[in-house]
Structures are given as structure tokens and as C-alpha cells.
Amino acid sequence: MTGIAVVGAAETTELGKIPGMSQLMLHADAALNTLADAGMTAKDIDGLATAGERPTDVAYYLGITPSWVDGTSVGGCSFMLHVRHAVAALQAGMCKTVLITHGESGRSRVGAGGYSQDASSLAGQFESPYGTFGPPSTFTLPVLRYMKDYGMSHEQLAMVAVVQREWAGMNPRASFRDAITVDDVLNSKLIAYPFHLLECCLVTDGGGALILTTDERATNVNNAKHAPVYIWGTGESVETPMISQMENLTSSRAFSIAGPRAMKDAGISHSEVDHLMIYDAFAHLPIYGLEDLGFCGRGEAADFIWERNTAPGGRLPTNTNGGGLSYMHSGMYGMYAMQESIRQLRGVAPAQVQNAEVSVCLGVGGMFGASGCIVFGSTPKP
Amino acid sequence: MGKPARPLPKPTPETQHFWDGCKQDELRLQRCDDCEHVYFPPRPFCPSCSSRAVSIFIASGEATLASYVINNRPHPAWDEPYAIAIVELAEGPRMASNIVGCEQTPECLVLDMPLVVQFEVMSDDISLPLFRPAGDQT
Numbered sequence: 001m002t003g004i005a006v007v008g009a010a011e012t013t014e015l016g017k018i019p020g021m022s023q024l025m026l027h028a029d030a031a032l033n034t035l036a037d038a039g040m041t042a043k044d045i046d047g048l049a050t051a052g053e054r055p056t057d058v059a060y061y062l063g064i065t066p067s068w069v070d071g072t073s074v075g076g077c078s079f080m081l082h083v084r085h086a087v088a089a090l091q092a093g094m095c096k097t098v099l100i101t102h103g104e105s106g107r108s109r110v111g112a113g114g115y116s117q118d119a120s121s122l123a124g125q126f127e128s129p130y131g132t133f134g135p136p137s138t139f140t141l142p143v144l145r146y147m148k149d150y151g152m153s154h155e156q157l158a159m160v161a162v163v164q165r166e167w168a169g170m171n172p173r174a175s176f177r178d179a180i181t182v183d184d185v186l187n188s189k190l191i192a193y194p195f196h197l198l199e200c201c202l203v204t205d206g207g208g209a210l211i212l213t214t215d216e217r218a219t220n221v222n223n224a225k226h227a228p229v230y231i232w233g234t235g236e237s238v239e240t241p242m243i244s245q246m247e248n249l250t251s252s253r254a255f256s257i258a259g260p261r262a263m264k265d266a267g268i269s270h271s272e273v274d275h276l277m278i279y280d281a282f283a284h285l286p287i288y289g290l291e292d293l294g295f296c297g298r299g300e301a302a303d304f305i306w307e308r309n310t311a312p313g314g315r316l317p318t319n320t321n322g323g324g325l326s327y328m329h330s331g332m333y334g335m336y337a338m339q340e341s342i343r344q345l346r347g348v349a350p351a352q353v354q355n356a357e358v359s360v361c362l363g364v365g366g367m368f369g370a371s372g373c374i375v376f377g378s379t380p381k382p
Numbered sequence: 383m384g385k386p387a388r389p390l391p392k393p394t395p396e397t398q399h400f401w402d403g404c405k406q407d408e409l410r411l412q413r414c415d416d417c418e419h420v421y422f423p424p425r426p427f428c429p430s431c432s433s434r435a436v437s438i439f440i441a442s443g444e445a446t447l448a449s450y451v452i453n454n455r456p457h458p459a460w461d462e463p464y465a466i467a468i469v470e471l472a473e474g475p476r477m478a479s480n481i482v483g484c485e486q487t488p489e490c491l492v493l494d495m496p497l498v499v500q501f502e503v504m505s506d507d508i509s510l511p512l513f514r515p516a517g518d519q520t
Contacts, residue, residue, distance in 0.1 A: 119391055130467070130480050131388060133453055137455065144493060145449035193488060243478075
């Protein structure tokens with residue numbers, strides 16, 4: 001099977017508050033930085049995938065004439081699904097060079113559509129009437145069940161945010177860099193019990209993009225600024241548009257399918273993973289992710305984090321950019337998680353993990369609705 | 383009229399029987415005639431075995447508190463922090479709801495506490511199934 005490589009990866013020039021750019025321009029800014037990273041122009045791209053904006057808009061705006069398009073939009077992990085689909089398309093010869101773009105005016109809302117929910121949709125009929133009011137009061141709903149079933153404490157949930165802030169402290173592009181304590185987290189504003197402000201993600205503007213091609217072609221990308229990073233494995237799934245209808249309130253079915261599939265695809269065991277990214281819109285996500293990926297047994301992830309295994313100096317460095325809790329979160333964070341995996345394998349991350357050769361990147365989307373997982377390697381897939 | 387009403391559901395042909403039931407103080411669930419799977423939310427086929435042979439029945443209205451959050455962010459339809467709950471019905475399915483007749487505090491909202499349905503009229507067309515602690519007649 002043909003191997004697939006990432007030959008371009010970059011974020012928008014700025015992250016955070018970008019009131020001077022529309023959402024479509026954030027896609028373009030990220031795409032232009034990524035084309036420059038790969039030493040390419042729009043004329044080199046014949047495949048396009050995006051979410052948040054229509055592929056039509058992004059292709060037209062950038063001057064791309066695609067012969068392969070993917071507009072899969074399942075929330076913040078859409079870009080992981082795009083990578084998985086692009087791998088298949090490239091291996092099948094449907095196109096030669098795929099650009100995947102993300103841009104989101106999550107904070108400034110410039111040229112961004114409003115949020116609305118149809119009262120006749122499933123969630124509109126069976127969740128919204130009870131006051132679910134955006135992700136902070138919905139994505140968080142299963143956690144008390146987890147806490148009772150497994151004895152996780154409020155302090156342990158808070159520790160997720162503390163550890164990620166340690167990573168963010170090493171990253172000049174992170175939105176929040178000042179060290180925090182468990183008490184700081186528990187004393188921050190109550191958003192939706194049991195969640196405090198510092199256990200909830202940021203809301204920022206930004207974007208990112210990737211360029212994928214076959215590894216055969218990757219060796220001929222002459223003007224790229226970095227060596228290729230290789231796709232070793234991929235997985236995806238969806239579960240339910242309603243948190244109340246998750247099969248199990250203490251585990252994500254989509255995680256449990258996408259994650260193990262990607263690792264099996266890659267042919268790796270847990271001990272071979274040098275670096276891990278788990279999309280952390282809220283503090284419980286790394287806990288669910290560590291268990292659903294199989295790095296921890298059921299009910300063990302909070303202790304694993306408390307004992308600093310995922311922290312700087314720990315044996316499984318996780319969310320090393322500071323994550324959605326401290327680095328940035330535009331709304332669809334999955335692209336930034338993959339950017340950090342790629343920086344780590346390129347050896348250019350601000351908080352660089354020594355000798356990082358294999359990175360697992362787990363995304364979530366539409367709250368617990370969907371998941372995509374990518375295993376990246378610094379060398380061609382063995 | 384004071385504060386705006388909470389967002390109300392707009393029934394579809396597949397869910398109309400459920401909302402009609404709520405207006406008559408009946409919590410209607412569906413059971414597959416072929417595999418006996420009981421499910422929610424409503425749809426005219428079994429999500430477990432794909433059979434279209436399904437029947438509507440009236441549930442007991444008994445449930446337990448599976449999980450919740452207490453939302454502290456301002457919602458146009460609520461004046462005070464309020465709990466959004468996931469309840470587990472005695473018949474098996476879970477559903478989102480609110481807990482009434484009970485202080486909206488972690489001390490009063492204890493996981494696995496027994497609950498019973500209580501329908502509240504929200505409009506001419508919609509009554510919502512809410513839940514109160516079992517044994518509380520208020």
C-alpha cells in the first residue's frame with residue numbers, strides 16, 4: 001500500500017483575537033502559510049477538504065481547481081476525518097496533492113454564521129427544552145456519572161487543567177501561560193457544576209492547514225521547509241447528536257472505535273507512543289480519551305494524570321501545546337491538535353519532546369458525537 | 383408575560399405521538415415487536431434490529447438520576463442556576479430533562495435518586511416531561 005505523508009503544515013500567522021480577518025480569510029491565511037511551508041502554490045493542489053466553510057468557497061477563494069473534494073463536517077474532529085479520507089483518495093489515485101483547511105472566527109465572529117438549532121431536530125426536541133445551552137452545559141453532562149462510578153474527585157478533574165497549563169507555559173503562542181494550581185481551578189468561576197472556568201476551553205480565532213501527498217511524491221517536494229511526517233494509521237466513527245443518548249456516559253463509543261482502529265492500522269502498541277494529543281474542549285476529555293484509547297484501564301486515567309504521567313517530564317507527554325484549555329480553541333480544535341503532533345515529529349515544537357517518533361492524535365466532534373484519530377510517524381510507516 | 387419561554391420542541395411526524403402523550407400526562411415509549419428492544423427518542427422503526435414492526439406503550443414514569451450539570455451561565459428562560467439532568471427510565475432508555483420540586487444543588491441532587499415524571503404545560507401544543515423526587519407529592 002502506498003504511504004502518505006504530510007509535506008505542509010502551518011497555522012494562521014496570528015492566533016487569539018483576529019478581528020481583521022473574516023472566517024474565509026482565516027482559511028486562506030492558514031492555507032497560504034501551509035503552501036509556503038510545502039514550497040507550493042494553489043496550482044499544485046488537486047484535492048481539497050474543509051469544514052466550517054464549504055469546499056466550494058475555499059477552492060474558489062484560493063484559486064484551486066480540485067478533482068477530489070471532501071466536505072465532511074462532523075464538528076471539531078472533521079479534519080482528522082479529512083486526513084483519513086485523503087489517505088484513501090491518494091492511495092486510490094483519485095488525486096495527487098490534498099489541501100485540508102480550517103479557519104474559524106470563533107471569538108470575533110467576523111464573516112462567521114450564527115449558531116442556531118432547529119426546534120424539530122433531535123436535540124431541538126429532546127435536549128434544548130431542558131436548557132442545554134451550548135457545550136459548557138451539554139458536553140459536561142456525563143461527568144458526574146463518571147465521578148461517582150470511578151471515584152474521581154473534583155481535584156483530579158482540576159488537575160487536567162493544571163498540567164496543561166504547565167505545557168502552555170513553555171509555548172509563546174499559547175493564550176494562557178501563567179502557572180495555576182488545583183485551588184486556582186476550583187476557585188475559578190463556576191460555569192456548569194462540576195465545571196469551573198479553567199476546566200473549559202478558550203474561545204479564540206485562528207486556523208490551520210495541512211498538505212498531504214504520496215510518500216513517493218513527498219521525496220520530490222523540493223522546496224519544502226521541513227522533512228515529511230508520515231501517516232501511519234487512521235480511524236473514525238460517529239455516535240449520537242445527543243449527549244443524553246450516549247451508550248455509556250463514562251466512555252465515548254466513537255473514541256473506542258476510531259482510536260484503536262488507528263493504532264491497529266499503524267501496527268503500534270501503546271508503549272511505542274512517544275507523544276499524545278487528546279482534543280480537550282473540557283477537562284474530562286483527556287480522561288475519557290486515555291481510557292478509550294487503552295492507555296489506562298477504566299477509572300484509572302485521573303490517577304494517571306494526577307501522578308504526572310502526561311505532564312512535562314512524564315512518560316506520556318500529552319497535549320504539549322497547552323491544549324484547548326490553554327493554547328487556543330476556535331470551536332473546531334482538531335486541526336491544532338494535529339499541528340502540534342506534526343511539530344513534535346518535525347522536532348520544532350516549543351515544548352519539544354525528545355526523540356518523538358510516534359504521535360497519536362485523537363479528535364472529538366459535535367461534543368461526543370464524532371471522533372477521528374490519526375497516528376503520525378517521523379519515518380515512513382514500517 | 384415576563385421572561386422568554388424556554389425553547390420548545392417542534393414535533394415531526396415521527397415524534398408527534400410522544401408529544402401528544404405528554405399533553406395527556408402519558409410518557410410514551412416504543413418497543414420493537416420483533417426483538418422487544420425498548421428505545422427513545424421516538425422513531426417508527428427499531429434502532430436495534432431495523433424492524434418497522436414497533437408498538438407504542440405508556441411507560442411507568444419512574445426513573446433514576448443518571449447525571450447532571452447545574453448551569454450557572456445566564457439562559458434567557460431561567461432566572462437562577464438550574465440543573466440539566468439525564469434520567470434513566472425504569473424501562474431502560476435515558477432522556478434529558480429537568481428535576482423539579484428539589485433545590486438545584488449538589489446536596490439535593492444525588493445521583494441514582496429515584497424520580498417520577500411530572501408533566502408541565504408549556505404551551506397549547508407542548509407539555510414537557512420533567513421529573514421530581516419520588517415520594518414527593520408536591
